[in-house]
Ligand code: FES
């Protein structure tokens with residue numbers, strides 16, 4: 413089987429690259445597009461490290477072939493901060509010690525960003541359920557949970573201040 417030309421957008425930038433039909437999207441993002449913030453752990457959909465956003469939904473990029481993403485719009489962890497400014501979620505990960513080695517962090521940031529955009533006020537239980545799709549071998553999840561809860565609380569305060 414020959415190679416395919418794939419054109420997609422990552423963090424607003426267009427990439428046109430060739431890939432074999434069996435190439436995973438995670439490898440394509442890292443190797444062909446040079447965006448190594450997307451990490452690859454298990455390569456079979458379990459650890460969540462490779463999570464990116466495809467057309468507005470969090471997706472495990474190791475479970476998708478690059479050819480399936482042809483023409484799609486993707487956001488990776490490199491696209492979160494703008495002009496060197498961390499997003500509130502990233503800032504809270506930093507402040508609440510939501511990471512140690514950082515291997516799991518890009519995937520968790522992408523899932524959480526997508527999740528909070530759709531569910532801005534989740535309960536602690538709901539956040540834990542969302543996090544159950546991600547493996548972290550370092551933190552014990554406590555700092556991660558705190559960082560997400562703080563982001564939710566800060567958002568509520570912002571909404572209250574804007575509404576007053
Ligand atoms: S590398 Fe994709 S879920 Fe683990």
Ligand code: FES
Nearest residue numbers: 512513548549550
């Ligand atoms: S911070 Fe090391 S795996 Fe999560």
